[in-house]
Amino acid sequence: MRSRYCIQCQKAHKACLCSTIVPLSSAVELIILQHPTEVRKPAGTARILTLSLKNAQCLVGENFTDHDELNALLREPDVCHYVLYPGDDSECVGVIEPPQTEQQRRRVILLDGTWKKAYKMWQLSTNLHSLPRLHLPESLQGDYRIRKAPRDNCLSTVEAGYHLLSAWQPHLDFSPLLHSFEQMIQFQLAQMPPEVRDRYPASD
Template sequence: MSRYCLQCGKSQKACICQWIQSLSSNVELIILQHPTEEHRPMGTARILSLSLPNSYLFVGEDFSTHDELNHLLAQSDVEHYILYPSDHSRSADELIAKANTDKVRVILLDGTWKKAYKMWQVSTNLQSLPCLHLPKGLKGNYRIRKAPSENSLSTVEAGYHILSLLQPEQDFSPLLAAFDHMIQFQIDQMPPGVFERNYLK
């Protein structure tokens, strides 16, 4: 018997499948995952790909010649955006009306800020896509992973917020519920006092 779940890829003990709910979404997500994130015990991209049947998850760093991604980007009847804050990015809430009338896909970069920046820089097929940013003031709940700032979001939190903004009539809270269960499980495995000493400062 494999030590790892064949569906979520996590160890059998830390399997998240029991908390996953299949969610319908008109907006499609493409998650581009840096290879160093693929097997992290606390990685969250898998929550999105398992919960959203029409999402895509690709692993790599330079996606310039990635056949499957380029096939998707070539579909002229779909509006593509990348969730990446930049000097020229637009606020995601400006797309609410468009998401209700056009087919929209949003690309998420799954990696540290440094690695996400590298992915965006070397993937030439991403350079021409319009960039989006989420509203300021959103706070992440990644309690057991050091973040560069209070408003840093995990990939699943970013996915939740972009979907909730573009489709406010739908409930995507099961994404955050699965995330919270995953985090709480990891906290419960820590020796007494470790979480309080290392993460509640």
């Protein structure tokens, strides 16, 4: 019996993202820690990053303190690890840009979930607390208009990844990530009744 979901993007076949994906190169590696409730959400965006970037991977869970795979990655030598999670002791990605060499790679951890769930993941995952924290410029505006956000500058996981990678690698073009994101949004809007769809603002 055929699965309802695409084996690549893990979305329902009619919502498959694969045709919008463009393979991209990035020297900065990404680890996405995804809350279990995000795995099958039609509007989830983390999969765009892992499909587009060879050195991006997704781990599912809530408490990663004793997560064997993550801890093995954190123990790898000659890798600078960071967590993209705002706070009083976090630094803006536009300010910090450590050098990257063949001997010293950069790897950034993103938390994928609602703000409430991401906060719980952060609180539970004590193995992240000793890592340097990063935040994106507060002036950025998200376009995740089909999901509620507490503030205008709240970004989807793929938008956060896009801005991070673009800030640290301005010579590379990561705009295909946003194209896939917009295609996903347009598909979700098309599934809504007109009277519901009209409540959502158009993309800038």
